[in-house]
Amino acid sequence: MPLIKKLNAEILRKIAKNYKKxxxxxxxxxxxxxxEQLWQQAQSDTLTEKQCATILRERLEDLNSACGNSLGNAIRTTLDNFYGRKSRSLTILCIPLIGGEYYPDIERYKLHESYLNQDFDPLFASFDDHFTDEHPIFEHKNHRTIIRQEILRQVENNGINHNFFKNAERILRSDLNFMQLILTNPQTFAQLYAPEIQGMDQRQLVNLYVGIKKGIISPWANDISHSLKAVKYVLMAKVESNGIAPDVKAKEISAVIDDKRNSFSPFSTNARKHIDSLENRDELKRTLRKSSEPPKLVFQATLQEQQTTIKQMAYPVDCEM
Structure with missing residues (x-):
């Protein structure tokens, strides 16, 4: 996910202040x-995201030379963390030493600005327009990559209304690299496939998972597989952010993490791999270590304890995609 969700004047002031210091x-x-010019330009807190992005890109153009510098590097890192890094795969034609250290980045950012914060319908239309033969193939590919990145950035930050879901998924699925990112990132997957369950607490999510698994609650996000994965990933994101809730057992969450859609798969789930890869979260990883008790038995115990609540959830849950 983008490391910077909102680009604002305060971020610009911080870049300038750190450099001057x-x-x-x-x-x-x-x-x-x-x-100093960047500092002065960033004094107004009414700057829009696009204005902030343009100011940073213009200062990077001023700094562009055969060799980079710390101010230019700070600006580039900030814009990459805002837009996301997938666009680094663009084909930008330039001559080394003549174009300058930041030339490929500047060209990427110009493309990003042209689509920044557009509504989904214009983004979808622009994506489809870039399958014509009016421009070189690599230019169309660059535009499509940037549009995918903008769709993904907006989904990651704000979720997506179900009216736009099918087109957004179609466009993101057209690039395997983007789908791999979505399928392996809990928060991104959940924002795309199940924004409606983001407000549920951990107890509700565990109950929802067990209810779908046991056939009590009907799946919504395309099919059972997507529904279970969405619930699993929303639950993981909440546990990562807040720890385990008092009314949920660690083994219940571990069971959700290790539950496999294909019971014959010999491999660990992507969810388990994600937990194991967390840095500086040793205590959480110890708490959520893989249990010797099969998920099926844990879910059965949860169903016995929460049966009434789970049955009550069967009809209110409506996450039409």
Whole structure:
């Protein structure tokens, strides 16, 4: 997911302030003067995201040369963390040393700006328009990649209304790299396939998972597989952010994590691999270690304890996609 969800004037001021602080005594250098210009431009908190993105890109153009510098690197990192890094795969034609260190990045950011915060319908239309023969193939490919990235950025940050879901999924599925990112990232998958269950607490999510698994609650997100995965990933995201809720047992969450759609698969689930890959979360990983008790037995115990609540959930849950 993008590391920066909202680009604003405060972020621009921070870039300028950090550069000036670490380059005290070099006030006459061109980079320092550009940092000062960035500071002045960022004084208004009414700047829109697009205005902030344009200001940063223009300052990067001013800094572009054969060799990079720390201010340019900070701007590039900020914009990559805002837009997402998938667009680094674009085909940008440039001549080394002549185009400059940041030339490919500047061209990417110009494309990003042209689609930034557009509504979904114009994004879908633009994507389909870029299958014509009016421009070189790589230009169409670049535009399609940027549009996918913008759709994904908006979905990750805000979810998506079910009216736009089918077109968004169609476009994202047209690139295997984007689908791999979605399928292996809990928060991204949940935002795309099940934004309606984001407000559920951990107890409700475990009950929902067991209810779908046992056939008490009908699946919604295309099929049982997508429904279970969506619930699993929303639950994992909440546990990662807040720890395990007092009214949920650790073994229940572990059972959800390790439950396999294909019971004959010898491999660990993507959810388990994700938990095991978390950095600086040793206590959480110990708490959620794989249980010797099969998920099926854990779910049966949950069903016995929560049967009334699960049955009550069977009809209110309506997440039409």
């Amino acid at each position: 670490t380059h005290h005594g070099k006030e006459h250098s061109s980079a320092y003067q550009l940092a």
